[in-house]
Amino acid sequence: xxxxxxxxxxxxxxxxxxxxxxxxxxxxxxxxxxxxxxxxxxxxxxxxxxxxxxxxxxxxxxxxxxxxxxxxxxxxxxxxxxxxxxxxxxxxxxxxxxxxxxxxxxxxxxxxxxxxxxxxxxxxxxxxxxxxxxxxxxxxxxxxxxxxxxxxxxxxxxxxxxxxxxxxxxxxxxxxxxxxxxxxxxxxxxxxxxxxxxxxxxxxxxxxxxxxxxxxxxxxxxxxxxxxxxxxxxxxxxxxxxxxxxxxxxxxxxxxxxxxxxxxxxxxxxxxxxxxxxxxxxxxxxxxxxxxxxxxxxxxxxxxxxxxxxxxxxxxxxxxxxxxxxxxxxxxxxxxxxxxxxxxxxxxxxxxxxxxxxxxxxxxxxxxxxxxxxxxxxxxxxxxxxxxxxxxxxxxxxxxxxxxxxxxxxxxxxxxxxxxxxxxxxxxxxxxxxxxxxxxxxxxxxxxxxxxxxxxxxxxxxxx
Numbered sequence: 001x002x003x004x005x006x007x008x009x010x011x012x013x014x015x016x017x018x019x020x021x022x023x024x025x026x027x028x029x030x031x032x033x034x035x036x037x038x039x040x041x042x043x044x045x046x047x048x049x050x051x052x053x054x055x056x057x058x059x060x061x062x063x064x065x066x067x068x069x070x071x072x073x074x075x076x077x078x079x080x081x082x083x084x085x086x087x088x089x090x091x092x093x094x095x096x097x098x099x100x101x102x103x104x105x106x107x108x109x110x111x112x113x114x115x116x117x118x119x120x121x122x123x124x125x126x127x128x129x130x131x132x133x134x135x136x137x138x139x140x141x142x143x144x145x146x147x148x149x150x151x152x153x154x155x156x157x158x159x160x161x162x163x164x165x166x167x168x169x170x171x172x173x174x175x176x177x178x179x180x181x182x183x184x185x186x187x188x189x190x191x192x193x194x195x196x197x198x199x200x201x202x203x204x205x206x207x208x209x210x211x212x213x214x215x216x217x218x219x220x221x222x223x224x225x226x227x228x229x230x231x232x233x234x235x236x237x238x239x240x241x242x243x244x245x246x247x248x249x250x251x252x253x254x255x256x257x258x259x260x261x262x263x264x265x266x267x268x269x270x271x272x273x274x275x276x277x278x279x280x281x282x283x284x285x286x287x288x289x290x291x292x293x294x295x296x297x298x299x300x301x302x303x304x305x306x307x308x309x310x311x312x313x314x315x316x317x318x319x320x321x322x323x324x325x326x327x328x329x330x331x332x333x334x335x336x337x338x339x340x341x342x343x344x345x346x347x348x349x350x351x352x353x354x355x356x357x358x359x360x361x362x363x364x365x366x367x368x369x370x371x372x373x374x375x376x377x378x379x380x381x382x383x384x385x386x387x388x389x390x391x392x393x394x395x396x397x398x399x400x401x402x403x404x405x406x407x408x409x410x411x412x413x414x415x416x417x418x419x420x421x422x423x424x425x426x427x428x429x430x431x432x433x434x435x436x437x438x439x440x441x442x443x444x445x446x447x448x449x450x451x452x453x454x455x456x457x458x459x460x461x462x463x464x
Contacts, residue, residue: 010334011327015457020331030312030335036176038308043184045301049361054194055212056362062209063362064286065145067293068278072132072150075275076121078267080161083110084168085266086259089400091172091238092315096322100237105245105252107169107231107238112246113256114165118158125154136275137282145209152213156220163220166227171311172318173237178230186223190215262403269410276418280425281435288432291371294362295436298351299379299386305343306387309336310394317398326460333395333454337388344387348380371432378436382443389447392454401459408449417442 003009007023021029055062087110094103129151133143163186167179193215200206207214231238281292313336320328355376359369396405417438424434453459 005338007331007335010331015330016327017325018327021328026331026335030316030332030339033174033176033315034309034312034336034339036180037171037311038305040176040180040183041304041308041311042301043180043187045297045304049297049301050191050194053361054198055209057199058208061141061286062145063293064139064282064289065142065209066149066212067289067296068133068136068142068146068282069150069153070278072136072275073125073153075268075271076125076157077161077164078271079117079121079264080114080164082260082263082267083113083256084165085263085397085402086256087165088168088172088314089259089318089397089402090255091169092318092398093322093400095173095237095315096319102252103169103173104238104240105249106256107166108240108244108246109248109252109256110165110169111162112248114158114162118161121161122154122157125157126151129154137279139282139286141286149209149213152210153216156217159220159224160216163223163227166231169238170230172315174312174315174319175237176311179227182223182226182230185226186219189222190219193218259400259402262406264406266402266406266409269406269414273410273414273418277421277435277438280418280421281432284425284432284435287365287368288371290363290365291368291375292432292435294359294368294372295375295379297362298358298376299382302344302347302351302379302383303386303390305347306340306390309340309343309387310391312336313391314394314398317395318400321399321460329395329399329460330457333392336391336395340387340391341384344384347387348383351376351379351383374433375436378433378440382440385440385443385447389443389450392447392450395454396450396459399459400463401453404453404459405450408446408453412442412446412449416445 005023007020007026011020055066087106090106091103094100094106130143130147133146133150136146163182167182170176170178194212196202196204197207197211197214198209200211205211230236231240233239282289313332316332316336317329320326320332355373359372359376363369363372393405393408396402420441421435421438424430424437425432428434430437
């Protein structure tokens with residue numbers, strides 16, 4: 001057990017560049033960054049679940065309608081997620097090297113890009129909502145509500161992506177407490193307005209699914225105001241001022257563009273893969289898609305634990321590479337994987353215990369309940385694989401090795417998952433269960449590919 005958890009055994013002697021951080025101190029540092037991020041991610045997921053429960057009170061068609069908008073919205077966000085990966089890698093290195101102006105320049109350039117691209121994406125979301133929902137697999141009973149929800153939510157897109165970029169920059173510096181405050185406060189506002197607007201309470205109109213979309217717009221504005229305030233503080237490492245040099249810097253633009261290109265390939269592959277996979281499931285029928293959406297709520301909740309730990313690992317790996325300590329980057333990468341696996345064990349037991357209660361929160365349809373409970377057993381298998389590979393990918397991104405991660409995600413999520421999902425669900429006749437077995441195959445292959453890359457050590461020499 002000592003060899004498993006001790007930092008002294010995480011780095012080979014020939015790779016050491018100095019004294020290895022003591023075990024207690026290393027875990028304290030990692031958890032100090034990870035815990036606020038985990039609390040933030042879990043809180044956001046829980047509030048999304050609460051929002052879905054509120055929507056579910058309108059009927060199973062409402063759950064399916066909102067779920068149909070998820071992947072098209074994520075395709076819109078994919079460009080900005082790619083931008084955030086480059087922002088995180090650049091600012092984490094700059095933080096480790098003590099280069100404040102470089103970090104601030106990176107954030108300024110990212111915000112300028114968001115203003116341009118965010119405006120374009122908003123126009124597309126508003127004017128092409130219905131065709132996108134038809135492409136996503138909307139049926140006759142879901143096309144109207146889904147298109148309306150997507151169109152209204154589109155007005156808040158630019159605020160959401162700007163908030164995400166600022167929070168990504170703050171996490172890169174290790175300041176996860178600020179992003180916790182921003183994200184959780186904004187989500188509380190969303191739940192509140194869902195409560196007021198979906199069914200109409202305290203004099204507010206009953207807008208149904210449209211009320212949930214209006215809440216997303218409101219939370220986007222609130223989140224942006226809170227996040228933007230955090231980078232105006234005098235003591236902030238990322239402080240921005242009106243008097244700063246806002247003219248584009250060719251060198252910084254090239255660096256962001258080079259890193260974002262690899263991440264864009266990853267994100268486009270991810271979103272297309274998720275989109276195609278969601279279409280495979282949607283074609284099984286409204287009730288099957290409702291069961292799938294409920295099970296995904298739990299899978300997404302468990303993913304947040306890994307994502308929070310991964311955010312801390314990304315920051316620590318990047319910062320230590322900036323300090324010219326690749327050995328400590330390796331150590332924090334391995335330490336993060338151990339924390340992730342421990343979280344997965346806890347989550348697997350919890351998922352098994354709460355499966356009946358959790359499913360009953362969303363629906364009382366016997367057929368949907370039966371389908372969802374079967375999927376929960378597969379989730380228990382998925383969790384250890386998912387948490388480990390998420391943190392491993394975070395380590396590689398923190399080092400700037402985004403192209404390898406991008407190609408891995410493109411192949412496994414963009415091609416393997418929808419293809420195997422289709423084959424298992426339709427030609428082999430396994431239906432919804434077959435589609436979920438495809439998730440296990442995707443996650444396992446991804447874990448193997450990322451493990452070989454991390455173990456090889458080439459990532460510690462990645463250049464930004």
